[in-house]
Amino acid sequence: MVPRRFYPVMAMLALLGLLLAACAPAATPTPTAAPPTPAPGPTPTAPKKVTITIWHQWDGKYLDAITQVFKDYEAAHPGVTIDLSRPENVMDALRVAIPAGQGPDIIGWANDQIGNLALAGLIVPLNEHGITEDFLKNTYVEVAAKAVIYQGKIWALPETMEGIGLVYNKALVTPEFLPTDPMNFDDLLAKARAFAEKNPGKFLVCNQGLGGNDPYHVAPIYFGFGVPSYVDEEGKVYLNTPEALKAAQWMLQFREVAPKETSHDICKSLLTEGKVGAWWTGPWAIADIEAAKIDYGIAPMGRPFVGIKTLMLSKNAVDRGNVAAALDIMKYFTSAEVQKKLALVNKTIPAQIQALNDPEVQALPTVKGFGESLKLGVPMASTPYAAAQWGPVGEATVAIWTGAQKPEDALAAAQKAIEDAIAQMK
Incomplete structure (x- = not known):
């Protein structure tokens, strides 16, 4: 028990504590961390515009379906325009146009023209742009893969086959x-x-x-x-x-x-x-x-004898800096998806292995029958x-x-x- 004589002292101490508490500064609240400001990214730019010109030999109703698949490519690749042309006297036109920097980036023609075009310097070997023989072997029917090799180099991608x-x-x-x-x-x-x-x-x-x-x-x-x-x-x-x-x-x-x-x-x-x-x-x-x-x-x-329709890369594509775009279009057009689509419409015989073996394509009697025959064939020289x-x-x-x-x-x-x-x- 606290003696009575200490009561005044204790009262004074209590009063002093209350005064100190009243005068103390209020506690500063801890601020909530603000989210970090993202680093500024690159300003979006429109896709680089490029026009790829294709000189081809397609005609009639075949061309309608082919034109559509190229329109599909353009829709999926903003900035890319594909110009299709079918000139008369193709070889003569190419010999004049390409040395002058005119004419096509891609040539759609039969494989039996490869030697003439290569020796004239009008097309370039695809080996120099990432296409290998393993890619050919794994992607296209053997006779078609052989058809695009000339003097040990790959000069085209196969599209379709024809024979008896x-x-x-x-x-x-x-x-x-x-x-x-x-x-x-x-x-x-x-x-x-x-x-x-x-x-x-x-x-x-x-x-x-x-x-x-x-x-x-x-x-x-x-x-x-x-x-x-x-x-x-x-x-x-x-x-x-x-x-x-x-x-x-x-x-x-x-x-x-x-x-x-x-x-x-x-x-x-x-x-x-x-x-x-x-x-x-x-x-x-x-x-x-x-x-x-x-x-x-x-x-x-x-x-x-098996004739192979192909796509070839012209010297123009290299000179214009269009190789990447042109080669992407060539791969797209000769792909399983596109060649299956064209086979179902045009009844053409795909050179692409997966397209030829697709069940829907094999259900077409002419494609299945001629396909079996052509796989045994010899490519046109x-x-x-x-x-x-x-x-x-x-x-x-x-x-x-x-x-x-x-x-x-x-x-x-x-x-x-x-x-x-x-x-x-x-």
Whole structure:
């Protein structure tokens, strides 16, 4: 218990404490941290504007769908304009325009023009711009990938393929007469004989190169017997060879069960009149066959010549600084998505592996049938030396077919004629 004598002191201390508390400064509240001010970013700019000019060979209804996919690209790439032009006398126009810095950034043309364009310096190799052979092999059908390589360099990206197969009338050619092995010509000969025996006065196959001067349509036979090509890029000729001789000897045997005279129109008439079971032809004949209301199928046979439509990068694209934009357009156009879209509309045969194998594309009978045939084929030669092959090969085949010359003599004459022509080119 506190003694009474201390009460005044304690009262004084209490009063002093109250006075000190009243005079003390108020506590300063801790401020809430403000969010950091973002660093200023780059001012948005409009996409760089660029016009990519494409000189092409597309026409008709094919061009409508193609034009649309390029419009789709423009919509997805603001600032990029694609100008499509189809000049007459393309090679002459290119030889004048490109050296003057005019004309296209991209050339849409067949692979058989690659050699001429490359040697003239009008196109540039894609190897120098990131395109590799592995990319080709993994993206495009093998025959198409091979078609764009010339003198060890890649000169184009493949778009679509074209070539021939056996287009047969299902009402006449039952499974027993269809080739089971596309490289077995003895089997085809045996089936042609069996068909003729069962159908007197009719033939199993009409090929306009057997009976007419047409080395393109007889190529599946020569190449199917092992001829690698009529002429290679070094100018080597393969007509006077054991493989070509075997092909010629087979033709003489096949003549016994085939029309003696042929042409495109003769073969068409024979098929539509029910006098032949199959026409060894390409997609261009399908409209006439469908117009005749023939229920048809397509089977591969031999190794056909395969023409590849391509996109090439011109020297202009490099000089203008347009390589990146042009190459992106080339990859886009030859992509699986775009080529599938075009195949479904135009019934073209994609060179792009995924597009060709897509279930919707494979559901198209012509694309599936010709696609199987073309995968076995030989690309049209890119070398300028190929210009020397057509006349001699056609004339030799006619001479063999008609019996005007022995196979050995006809092939030897063709070999010499081609070699002489190539010698003048070198």
